[in-house]
Amino acid sequence: MLQPLAQASYLEEEQYTMLPTKFPTMQTTMPDNKQFTIYVLETMEVALIQQSNISYQTKLRELMPNTEFTFITDNAQGSSELASELLTQRMASNLHTDLYVGIATVATKALLNSSLQNADNKSNQAMPMQFMVVSDPVSVGLVSAIGHMSHINMTGITHVVAAKTKLQLLDQIIKTPLRIGLVYSDYPSELTASASILAEADVYPKLTFIPIVYEFASGDNALAINRQRIIDKLAAMAPQIDAYWLPPGPAAHDLVLYDTIQDAVAIPQIFSEDANVVKQGALFGVMCDENIIGQSAALVAKKILQGTPAQSIPITESDTFIVAININTALAMNIVFPSTVLSLADKHIYR
Amino acid sequence: MRLTNKLLVFFIPILFITIAGLSSFSYYMSQQNLLRQEVRLLNIVNNQISKSKIKAKVNLLSRSGLKGVDSFESVYQQEVFVEFNTLKSNTNKSFHIIDKNTQTLIYSTNKDMNYQAFNQIDWQDLQEVSGTITLNNESFVYSGFHFVYWDWQVYVTESLTVISQPIETLRNISIIATICATVIGSILIWLVTKRIIINRVTLLKDATQQFSKTKKHISNPLSGRDELNDLAEAMRSMSIEIEDSIDKIEAANQAKTEFLATISHEIRTPLNGLIGSAKLLNNTNLDDTQDTYVQALIKSSQTLSAVINDVLDLSKIESGKLTLERTLIHPAELINSIEVVFLKSALDNNSQLTCESNIDNQLYLYSDVVRLRQILFNLVGNAIKFTSNGQINVHFSLTPRAVDTDLATHEFVASISDTGVGIEENRMDAVFESFTQSDNSTTRKYGGTGLGLTIVSKLVELLQGVIKVTSQINVGSTFVISIPITIEYGEDPYTEKQAESNLQYKENLLILLVEDNEINAMVAKDMLENYGHTIILANNGSEALTAINAQHFDVVLMDIHMPVMDGIEATKQIRAMSDPNISSIPIIGLTAEAFEARHQLFMAVGMQSIITKPIDEAAMLATIHQVVNKYA
Structure with a gap:
């Protein structure tokens, strides 16, 4: 029986009934009582990643109730090397795997590299792969453009909302000029997303984005290192900014980071990619939450497990988002959300 | 006015009034209907659209836990105003919001709105109102509801002028259509009426005229079974009867004429012998007694001759067989003829006869001399007959006519007055009737048939003149005739007469x-x-x-x-x-x-x-x- 997620989104009821009709089920063509083994490589310990994985597994079981699933999950701790090593071990183990899943950019990149390295090995090359929580599949090298098929046997749905959408919403919310510190590192997704934001920002005269770049740390204690680096940068730039923005990446989903920043510099976070962070105090966010990510990925996985080559499934953007807002932050900032934004937020209004 | 034109004169206003009345009624009903529909529409707009927009904001605030948060409520009220602006653009209706508490206008799509009139609306504890209102001297239809949470009275209004525009166009079209329909309807009715009535009436008229001309019965010129055909049938029957009557009358007339001709000949022939023999006898030697008898014989035969002549004359006049023959005569000749005939008669009655004329001696009268003389002889004869020891005056005069008609340039006026017995006033008109004299004693005393004045009046009428009489018992009577006449200038006839008289009557013929x-x-x-x-x-x-x-x-x-x-x-x-x-x-x-x-x-x-x-x-x-x- 399907267990509801701890943090339910407004999609929970609708989508559970809606999703099965979105994609044609292949259960009628495939016999029941199948067994599938799915290897999941998580990039790091980030709530969004773990929760997306849980949502994915739950939804897949729901979609294929007569199928026995074995999920093998590894975590790369944010390290590309570890990610590659874990993947190689898995592949070398000759343990049967029906589907490889990478969650977040590092893990997905490891899958990509593995596929490229094993180009001559036809059996490995043919191994179906899927990604989740990758903000920019194009820059990662998975596909030439969103909506196209990958050149390798991989597919997936990007969870990141376009920068234009985010800035449009922000422009509706903010009535007075705002200086926003855009905090990002060289982490691929952060780099790509920041570039998009900065490119779009010129259209919005009220919004002034000030890049605040830090060096991304990986490996042991990477989270703490990265947090401090961010705080240091914000503290240095505090007089020049009114708020800060974290683009999609590891920092965006670090729930401890927000409280730490507030304690240190008390600068409001204007936007977050993570609803949990909005709940903590970021003014607003537009995102696919873990339920949307997991459920949409489960639908793709079902297709692959039912025989559709992953390569034949185009890599697309998610068409389902949530808007989350924080009332307390708005009141503190003397901001009134327009009713359109408020109604979009619906059940994701936090205070 | 011809019947065709009469029909048009009547049909056009009747049609116009009828169609205009119907159009006006339709216009009025359309206007009322339109107003009702507009009010209904305004109610929908206000209660469903306006209210839903406001409620959506409040519900959102409520769901979001922001109800009562002034900043959000204020902004969302402004959003309502913005949405009403958009609504105004889309619906062309005006929106106004009045704070019920302070009775002040807090929003209006019409900035110049004098909203005080809204405060006069009696809500009577209702949550919704509608009707008509005058704002800034212009009439509007309105709908309003009370939004309790913000204590707003929300109105939507629409100008009656705007509402009425389509029916104003309709009215103008109706006017044009009314005029066209009237014209076309009139023409059609005229054409139909002309075809089924007037043309057929014309056929009846033509048939009637043909009957009038030919006196022969007509056939029914119409076909069909309707009232006109019945009329035609009745006319046909009538024409047959009239033709029969005419034939009978003509036969009777012919018979009368032949009778009169026969009687005239059969009576006058022996009468000619009687009178002639009496006159011849009178020229022989007679003793007193014989002379008396002969005089009586002559007088009686002359009287009989006069009676017969009168009857024949009257008959000729009444049958239309009397024709006028106009010739020239000098007034003096008329006077002379009167004197020659009546001087002695007057003297026999111890009366004096005077004749005079003030007509120019060089003027001749162009008229029917015979009838003119007959008229004058009758009147003078009567005057002498009814006057003893008195005076009879005959006077001729000529007056120019006011209007030249039939070439008659003058009026010949002859006045014959006497100092005789007179005529009773109540018998004045009757003396011109046939066989009627002043009273019955007149016939016994004076004799006569009573035809003389009848013949005179008919002859005067034939000559297109008039005769008038004034009289007083025992004072006398005056008869005046006035006859249209033409005149010619010529020599004094007496010189001609004398010349004529120099012409010797031939002897020994x-x-x-x-x-x-x-x-x-x-x-x-x-x-x-x-x-x-x-x-x-x-x-x-x-x-x-x-x-x-x-x-x-x-x-x-x-x-x-x-x-x-x-x-x-x-x-x-x-x-x-x-x-x-x-x-x-x-x-x-x-x-x-x-x-x-x-x-x-x-x-x-x-x-x-x-x-x-x-x-x-x-x-x-x-x-x-x-x-x-x-x-x-």
Whole structure:
């Protein structure tokens, strides 16, 4: 029986009934009582990643109730090397795997590299792969453009909302000029997303984005290192900014980071990619939450497990988002959300 | 006005009023309907759209836990205003929000709105109101509801002028359509009416005119089964009856004419003998007693002759067979003739007759002299008859006519006044009626048939004149006739008359008298022989031809009705003779017939003149000498 997620989104009821009709089920063509083994490589310990994985597994079981699933999950701790090593071990183990899943950019990149390295090995090359929580599949090298098929046997749905959408919403919310510190590192997704934001920002005269770049740390204690680096940068730039923005990446989903920043510099976070962070105090966010990510990925996985080559499934953007807002932050900032934004937020209004 | 035009004159206003009335009623109903629909629409707009927009904001605040947060409520109220602005653009209706508490306008899509009128609306604890309102001197339809949470009275209004615009267009179209429909309807009705009524009435009229012209019955010119056809049938039946009646009347008229002609001839012929013999007898030696008897005989026969003449004249007038023959006469001749005839009669009554005329001596009157003289003789005769030891005055005058018609340039006015017995006032009009005199005692005392004035009035009417009478008992009467007349200038007739009188009546004429009646022949022969003429008798037309071929005559007196050969045939044969000395011989007809048509016939066959019986000696002599002088 399907267990509801701890943090339910407004999609929970609708989508559970809606999703099965979105994609044609292949259960009628495939016999029941199948067994599938799915290897999941998580990039790091980030709530969004773990929760997306849980949502994915739950939804897949729901979609294929007569199928026995074995999920093998590894975590790369944010390290590309570890990610590659874990993947190689898995592949070398000759343990049967029906589907490889990478969650977040590092893990997905490891899958990509593995596929490229094993180009001559036809059996490995043919191994179906899927990604989740990758903000920019194009820059990662998975596909030439969103909506196209990958050149390798991989597919997936990007969870990141376009920068234009985010800035449009922000422009509706903010009535007075705002200086926003855009905090990002060289982490691929952060780099790509920041570039998009900065490119779009010129259209919005009220919004002034000030890049605040830090060096991304990986490996042991990477989270703490990265947090401090961010705080240091914000503290240095505090007089020049009114708020800060974290683009999609590891920092965006670090729930401890927000409280730490507030304690240190008390600068409001204007936007977050993570609803949990909005709940903590970021003014607003537009995102696919873990339920949307997991459920949409489960639908793709079902297709692959039912025989559709992953390569034949185009890599697309998610068409389902949530808007989350924080009332307390708005009141503190003397901001009134327009009713359109408020109604979009619906059940994701936090205070 | 022709019936066609009458129909149009009536149809057009009736149609116009009817169609205009219907159009006006439709316009009014449309307007009312439109107003009701607009109010309904405004209610929908306000209660469903406006209210839903406001409620959505409040519900959102409520769901978001932001109800009561002033900043959010204020911003969301502004959002309502913005949405109302958009709504105004989309619906062309105006929106206004009044704070119910403070009765102030907090929003309006019309900035210049004088909203005070809204405060006059009595909500009566209702949550919704609607109706019409005057704002800024303009009428509006409105709908309003009370939004309790913000204590707003939300109104939506629409100008009646805007609402009425489509029906104003409709009204203008209706006006044009009304006019067109009236014109077209009138034309169609006219065409239909013309076809089914007027044309058929025209056919009936033509048939009636044809009947009037030909006096022959008409056939039914119509077809179909309707009232007009019934009328046509009735007219056809009537024409048949009228034709029968006309035939009968004409037959009766013809019979009367023949009767009168016969009677005229049968009475006047022996009467001619009677009068003539009496006059001849009067010219012999008689003792006193014989003389008295002869005078009585003469007077009685003259009276009988006058009566017969009157009856025949009246008959001729009433049957329309009396034709006028206009000639020139000098007023002095008329006066002279009156004096000649009536001077002695007046003196016999110890009365004085004076005749005068103030008409220019060089003027001749152009009229029917015979009838004019008849009129004057009747009036003068009556005046003398009813006046003893009195005065009779005859006066002629001429006045220019005000309007020249029928070339009559003047009015001949003759006044005959007397100092006789007079006429009672209540009998004034009756004296002109046939066989009516002033009173019955008049007939006993004065005699007469009572036809004289009747004939006078009809002759005056025939001459297109008028006759008037004024009278007073024992004072006298005045008869005035006024007859349209034309005049000509000429020499004083008396000089001509004298010249004429210098023309000696020829003597020793050889006259052929063609007469089958022995008495009439004897009378005429004796009369003429007294004047030195030689008379040869012939009993019929055949003997006349023999006599004419045997010797030359100066003139022939030809009776009409004779055995063997009548006067008409004899005249024709004489005129057809090859010898011009014979064929051109003057012929005078002798007839007792009184009708002009017959006289015309006699003239047409070749007679130069006609002497009517009973023969007047002087008239006969004058006619003989006139004809001989002219045609011999």
